[in-house]
Amino acid sequence: MKAPDFDFLRYTLEQPDQISPSTFLFPSGRAHLEQVGVLRLEPRHPKPVNLVLSVGIHGNETAPIELVNRLVKDILSGAITLGVRLLVIIGHPHAIIRGERFVDVNLNRLFDGAYDRYEGMEVDRAQVLTEQLTAFYDAEPSFENFHYDLHTAIRGSRFERFAVHPYVGEAQYQVRQFGFLAAAGIEAVLLSHQPSTTFSYHSYKHHNAHAFTLELGKVRPFGENNLKRLQKMDTCLRTLVTAGGLLQARQEQLHIFSVVKVLVKDADDYQLHIASDEKNFTGFKQGFVLASSSAGEYAIEQDGDAIVFPNTNLPIGQRAGMVVRKANWQQLNKAW
Ligand SMILES: [Zn+2]
Known part of the structure; x- marks a missing residue:
């Protein structure tokens, strides 16, 4: 495996059932292919950040998959220098190949152990991804944990890009995260009113991660996404992976919603x-x-x-x- 030629997305979709784990060097660190669709990038000089970026948990939500695959390419080629530990997850390769949201059951309802209550091909996948998260975060327990789970929505939205904030109970909301979301072009934040079984909630609950489900526009097939509409998100993610910092904009510009029913x-x-x-x-x-x-x-x-x-x-x-x-x-x- 040679870093500059490695296309993580193509590789994953060509071998959606099994891979042999492998590792290879890239200019600013070492890459570890852990599992189908799971790539761990370890920088030579990490800032104290464990960052998980996941895409394709729903197979037809292609814009974030393209965005993050491009980011990975730029890290592996040396176009940008990785500064934080990064776990990139392509969530559901079989659903991506079919161009469908899921195959048997909605994968984003199966975390926090909920896969025990379901049947279908997503059950194993939820278990694998859960284990990968744990191994990744636990390897550097003193670092700050982040997880941005990137989606697009089935229908249009009055706010093109919005975030779902995990339920925090009596805990406090982190203003720095809201500032980051605003800088990334997120327009609205929906505050969850109860625990859930989503991927991002799992990271929040079990790994104390700053974790969000981000809805970044509408579902479109590969090749039909206008990634310019995700320019701010791209800039913010690039700053985070290179410098370990969260760009900030005024959080007051966000529309905040809570659940009534x-x-x-x-x-x-x-x-x-x-x-x-x-x-x-x-x-x-x-x-x-x-x-x-x-x-x-x-x-x-x-x-x-x-x-x-x-x-x-x-x-x-x-x-x-x-x-x-x-x-x-x-x-x-x-x-x-
Ligand atoms: Zn989704």
């Missing part, structure tokens, strides 16, 4: 009364009946309450969307 599909005839292409963060008037079924209905409680991630094409008992409300930045419990 999780909509659950409660019957076969469950309906959301929105257009099929309604955008994420579309707001409604108080009293508007947003959801109804033979089992009940849900009406908007306050003007401006908005819908995120609506989806009724799923089994009874699963989440059909979330109703969110603008939160006040000043009132958040935060640390500088």
Whole structure:
């Protein structure tokens, strides 16, 4: 394996089932191919940062895959100098090859041990990725841990790029992370109201990582993404991997939302009364009946309450969307 010729994405998609672990040198460090779609880059002179960048946890979300593969290429070729420990994960190669979100079950619901409760090809993958995270973070326990899990969304959004913040309970929000998200071109942050089983939440909970799910625009096939729309994200990631620093912009420009209601599909005839292409963060008037079924209905409680991630094409008992409300930045419990 020669670093300048190595295309991590192509290699992964050509051998999606198994690889032989290998290691090779690049100008600023050593690369370790650990598993299918898992590349660990160890710099010669690391700043005290363990950074995980994951893409393709949903197979059809190609823009972040292209963005991060280009970043890896530039590190391996020596165009940029790696300054932090970096674990790059291409989440679900089989789904990427098929151009689909997942094959058997949504991989991003299987972390924090939740894979025990499911069946399908994603179960093994969730277990492998969980083990890789642990090995990576544990190798340098005194370093600060980060995990940015990059996605694109099925539908359009009033805010083209937004972040899902892990549930923090009584802990404080880190202002430096919000400043970084603003600098990276993120427009809105959704504060989770409860623990979840996503990949980023797993890193937050088990490894105390600054961890986010980042939605970076709309799903498009390979080759149809305009990476210029991710210019700020690219710049911020490059600064982070080379210098170990978080670029900052005014966090007050972010729109912050909290969850008021999780909509659950409660019957076969469950309906959301929105257009099929309604955008994420579309707001409604108080009293508007947003959801109804033979089992009940849900009406908007306050003007401006908005819908995120609506989806009724799923089994009874699963989440059909979330109703969110603008939160006040000043009132958040935060640390500088
Ligand atoms: Zn996704």
